[in-house]
Amino acid sequence: METLNDNRLIVSASPHVRSQETVASIMWTVVAALIPAVLFSIWQFGVKAALVYAFCIGGAVGCEYAIQKLRGVEVTIDDGSAFLTGLLMAMCLPPGLPWFMCLFGAVMAIAVAKHTMGGLGYNVFNPAHVGRAALLASWPVAMTSWTTMPSVLDGVTSATPLGILKQQGFEQVVAVFGNSGNLLQAMFFGTRNGSIGETSTVLLLLGGLFLIYRGIINWHVPVSMIGTVGILAFFISGQGVTGALFHMMAGGLVIGAFFMATDMVTIPITVKGQVIFGVGAGLLVMLIRTVGGYPEGVCYSILLMNCVTPMIDRFVQPKRFGVGGERA
Numbered sequence: 001m002e003t004l005n006d007n008r009l010i011v012s013a014s015p016h017v018r019s020q021e022t023v024a025s026i027m028w029t030v031v032a033a034l035i036p037a038v039l040f041s042i043w044q045f046g047v048k049a050a051l052v053y054a055f056c057i058g059g060a061v062g063c064e065y066a067i068q069k070l071r072g073v074e075v076t077i078d079d080g081s082a083f084l085t086g087l088l089m090a091m092c093l094p095p096g097l098p099w100f101m102c103l104f105g106a107v108m109a110i111a112v113a114k115h116t117m118g119g120l121g122y123n124v125f126n127p128a129h130v131g132r133a134a135l136l137a138s139w140p141v142a143m144t145s146w147t148t149m150p151s152v153l154d155g156v157t158s159a160t161p162l163g164i165l166k167q168q169g170f171e172q173v174v175a176v177f178g179n180s181g182n183l184l185q186a187m188f189f190g191t192r193n194g195s196i197g198e199t200s201t202v203l204l205l206l207g208g209l210f211l212i213y214r215g216i217i218n219w220h221v222p223v224s225m226i227g228t229v230g231i232l233a234f235f236i237s238g239q240g241v242t243g244a245l246f247h248m249m250a251g252g253l254v255i256g257a258f259f260m261a262t263d264m265v266t267i268p269i270t271v272k273g274q275v276i277f278g279v280g281a282g283l284l285v286m287l288i289r290t291v292g293g294y295p296e297g298v299c300y301s302i303l304l305m306n307c308v309t310p311m312i313d314r315f316v317q318p319k320r321f322g323v324g325g326e327r328a
Contacts, residue, residue: 023120027080029216030259033207034087037255040203041196045095049196053090055099059106060086067115081120085109088128088259091197092252092299093135094146101139105131125306126260129299136299146193160193162250166295170239173246180242187249198252208258220274221267221281222257228282229253236290253285256298266306273309273316281305 042050064082068075077083086106093102109131117123136143146160161183164173177183186192190200198204211217230244237243247253261267261281268274281301288297 022079023081024079026216027084029214030211031080031084031087033210034091034197034259037197037200037203037207038087038091040190040200041091044190044199045196048096051099052093052095052097052102052196053087055102056090056093056106057083057086059103060089060110063107063110064115067111071115073119076120079120082110085114085127085131088197088255089131091255092128092132092195094143095196097135097142101135101142104138105135108134121265123265124309125303126263126266129256129260129303132299133303160251160295161187161246162289162295165250166289170237170243170246184242184245184249187246195252198255201249201254204254204258208254211258211262217258217262217264218271218274220271221261221278224275224278225257225261225282225285226253228279229285232282232286236286247286247289251289251296252298256302257281261302261305266309268309268312268316270313270316270318273312276312276316277305277309280308 038053042053060082061077065075065077068077086109089105089109090102093105109127112134113125113127113130114120114123144163146163159167161173161176164176174180174183177186188201190203192199208217208222212219226248230248233247234240234244237247239246257278261278268277281298281304284301284304285297288294288300294300
């Protein structure tokens with residue numbers, strides 16, 4: 001409602017609170033927050049990482065364009081949503097993944113996870129993780145095959161730290177890097193094997209903090225998710241603080257917690273619901289890592305929590321004003 005100078009009361013349609021933010025500004029801001037980690041990964045893994053980015057992003061944007069043309073709706077590839085989906089999916093893939101697998105994952109992310117549910121804003125699951133999950137189910141060997149890092153540590157085994165942990169135990173993980181200090185340093189700065197965009201914890205943290213500062217995301221989901229993993233790892237890893245720090249920086253936890261679990265379409269609306277979402281995702285990560293046969297669990301934990309987001313929203317929704325309280 002607006003009050004004019006002559007005291008007339010004008011009733012207008014919502015929303016009454018206006019913002020300069022648009023879908024495009026939000027998406028491209030998230031892309032900007034990821035650029036340092038992307039550049040580091042290209043330096044770390046070389047041309048093969050750049051090709052994975054190119055095919056995933058090109059496939060996602062091309063698929064979105066084709067679907068919107070076929071549907072006869074406005075083409076919105078310039079809003080950055082398809083670009084961001086392809087970028088995030090690429091960051092969660094091994095270096096050197098064949099081009100046709102990259103395109104397959106992009107189609108699954110855009111065509112299946114996004115447009116079969118109505119397009120942007122209607123998807124139930126995080127599209128980038130749907131693409132990754134489809135690739136893991138279709139080509140499990142290729143998705144779990146790792147190569148050494150030519151620009152950083154030529155002598156380091158091609159397995160990821162979580163893969164070594166699952167197969168040989170924590171002692172072998174430490175032995176590969178010489179000592180626990182070297183291990184944690186490698187996990188923090190990114191001089192280790194893994195998916196191309198998930199290795200540098202510090203750059204991903206800086207990107208996530210930038211998004212929190214800009215108000216694009218809030219801290220509740222990433223802090224509750226990463227914190228839950230750290231607390232559980234402290235007690236069940238047998239390595240105390242070292243084990244907790246290792247699990248918090250290992251795999252795709254940081255990129256998943258800051259850039260995927262915070263997807264505003266697929267997480268609960270309320271702060272309480274988002275904390276529940278983050279804690280549940282963290283519990284699932286540690287359950288999969290410690291009990292399951294797969295060394296990593298971030299992708300599936302987020303997708304599983306996406307399934308229960310409507311239920312969380314239902315049980316933690318705020319009471320309507322004037323309803324539920326005792327009468328005086």
